[in-house]
């Protein structure tokens with residue numbers, strides 16, 4: 001690894017020492033591309049050479065694009081994917097934690113959903129249960145904000161923390177939520193940028209290597225994946241989500257991280273609110289044990305699997321109980337408050353927020369829409385909601401675009417609720433641009449009213465390795 005990737009004065013990182021003893025493979029890049037093009041397997045040595053060339057920029061972008069397309073079209077064996085993931089993981093710094101934390105370092109990854117504020121709740125919940133959670137998250141691109149955008153709607157919240165600072169916050173608080181630094185898995189940054197412009201994003205081995213290499217570089221003991229399917233998700237059908245989940249679980253476990261996945265339904269938004277600052281307020285309510293049942297169910301399911309996998313809970317039931325306890329006794333909320341202060345929010349503001357005394361700027365305008373029929377709320381389509389919020393400024397189309405954190409919606413009725421004609425069902429928060437008639441009509445169409453609920457259960461399936469299923473507990477192979 002290049003020495004300039006190492007933060008100065010830090011002893012906390014493993015460098016990719018393999019590079020020093022790696023000789024060039026008995027091949028060259030065009031020959032490696034030809035092999036993959038012709039569906040031959042790449043050796044571990046060839047994959048190492050490729051990833052190091054990507055990182056050091058000694059391989060041309062055209063060659064990287066050709067290799068990615070060959071992988072996209074011909075696939076990779078599980079062994080090749082694991083080798084690719086391992087090499088990507090060590091392309092930059094790999095976080096190292098004190099020995100005392102062994103077994104306790106956990107995180108989650110979600111494939112993204114409308115109103116998905118689970119990370120904001122899960123990180124402090126797990127910290128309150130005794131885990132260490134070095135959550136590295138992203139900003140949103142597209143519909144609404146990502147986890148970092150939600151947190152940045154809190155004045156003062158700083159997402160840029162060095163590994164040293166992360167370790168300090170983890171020892172004092174137990175959780176932090178930060179942005180990715182340039183030196184963590186630099187190979188993924190390069191590969192992702194080229195995947196984006198070569199139509200090679202939708203490749204199972206490339207997705208798995210990208211996600212798991214970054215989680216691997218956090219040196220986790222356990223990882224839970226929330227893979228969503230349904231109208232508002234990447235996969236419309238459960239079968240696609242299941243295939244990705246199983247692949248990610250296998251690769252994660254091969255990398256030595258106990259990994260399991262939850263397949264969760266994403267037809268309607270998660271929780272009551274969509275939009276950055278509104279989701280922070282909803283998360284605080286959930287941390288007080290006053291969240292919408294579905295949201296609490298998802299947090300409890302993901303968290304209990306992590307507690308069980310890392311050995312903090314003897315069974316899933318015990319994990320669920322531990323989570324219910326920290327939501328009820330205020331210790332999860334205390335962790336959230338401490339994390340805010342550790343990441344730059346003033347003590348007064350963190351107090352006000354957690355005590356429900358406000359503190360976040362509210363949009364200048366709110367408008368409620370009324371139901372045009374009565375019955376039971378069968379569904380609230382998340383995609384039109386996300387699209388309208390994007391148009392109103394809640395999401396970005398370009399990575400460097402600024403967003404309006406106050407823009408969002410509150411659902412005054414959710415799936416399963418009884419509703420009468422004329423009842424207000426959604427409150428839209430907006431500023432400039434204003435909510436127009438076309439957007440109101442699209443929002444109205446997202447509300448489906450019928451005679452009974454038709455949606456299936458929120459948690460559809462749990463994906464584990466064969467040995468996890470047999471032992472009832474995750475073990476790396």
Ligand code: IUR
Pocket residue numbers: 201206207208210211
């Ligand atoms: N998130 C990632 O980190 N990597 C990917 O390839 C995709 C989502 I798709």
